[in-house]
Amino acid sequence: IIGEGNREAASDNLINEGKNESIVHSSDDKKDYYDIIDVVKRRRSSGGVTKAPKYMESFDSDEDSESEVKKLKSDFEKKDADKMASSHKREAKSTTGDKDRKVTKLNGSELECPECDYHTRNVSTWLSHLRLKHSTTPALSGLALRCDCGNESLSEEHSRMCTIANVTILQKRDGPIRRLTDLKKPTVMCVLCEALPKTPRGYTRHLRIYHKSTLIVNGIYLVCDCGCEVRNEQDNVHADGCDKRQFTLHKL
Template sequence: EEKNGPPAKKGKIEKIEKKKEMECPLCTVDHKRKRRYTSVNALINHLRFNHRTTPAEAGIKFRCACGHTSACARHNSSGCSVVNFTVIHEKKMGVKCILCKTMMTSLSSYTAHLRTAHSTKIDKTGSHLLCSCGVKVVSEWTAKKHMMICDERQFRVQKVDED
């Protein structure tokens, strides 16, 4: 007697697709150990506690395999069955000034902003700028000099006590 459809195979287990690991882009910038996470919430908590920032401030977004892009972890609750994310680091977003909310996209524009808008220098704020190539910038002059020899445009503000 024939049944509807092919006979079921015994002992066959459905293959479950492994979740893609997401690398922290800020750990990659600092040349530290590259941290990897399989959940968006774990990566967001890592950003909050280890880098003292949020995904929006760091220019990080999460893109699901279904195409949805967001800076938060709320996509899971929308009913998507895929839930496999890729980290997108928007380099053009820039870095927010530590004294106001202005965003700058280069080392020299950041130091010039501090001088013109706040009448101060980077070393007087208790911090320095860290280029993605690993060079620390402590003044406007060194920022201009470094930008002449370095093609990297990604940087972040680092407190002096975080060295």
């Protein structure tokens, strides 16, 4: 065993040499601790190393060495066990999250778009196509999604929960497909009935044909979105070159 005086007299080069020796303290090399002890002891006895690494400083006897190795092995095994447990927890959490998250299932048959050649087997994708490409929804288009279980719906929520989730598209209402933009358009109702003429020209013609009346007789006039005022049918000549279709009703 090297004396205390010899340890203090050792050069930095020899210490560095001892540190660079293949004495590694990591989980990858933990299987060879006894060999590590033998190397350190041999180098101590030959004077090659004056100071061992800190975790080896107490190896002054075989009993101490063996005890320290057992302690090191125990520490590494505990760390490995903790890592393994943590990994299992992450995997379990990930698996649970996947089970809890309900997703739209693929439909058994193709769902076709009522306005173009697009088709898909995913209800959510089909609904997104209607909304983004054609600015409409099943409700506005007069459509419904009927599942093989008998349920009818207008969204993908049922297909997320149903164990069957095989739907077909039903036409529930005839007529033109309405758009989301139609919901935002102001409508002007006839002052004499519930008709909803779509243009200033249509409004004045409606009064004349169905009510034998005029705008002035009813004390009203129309203002087109282009800014033109319509007080009689002759004023409607502007509509031939006007690209505005919205108008408002005002009292004279």
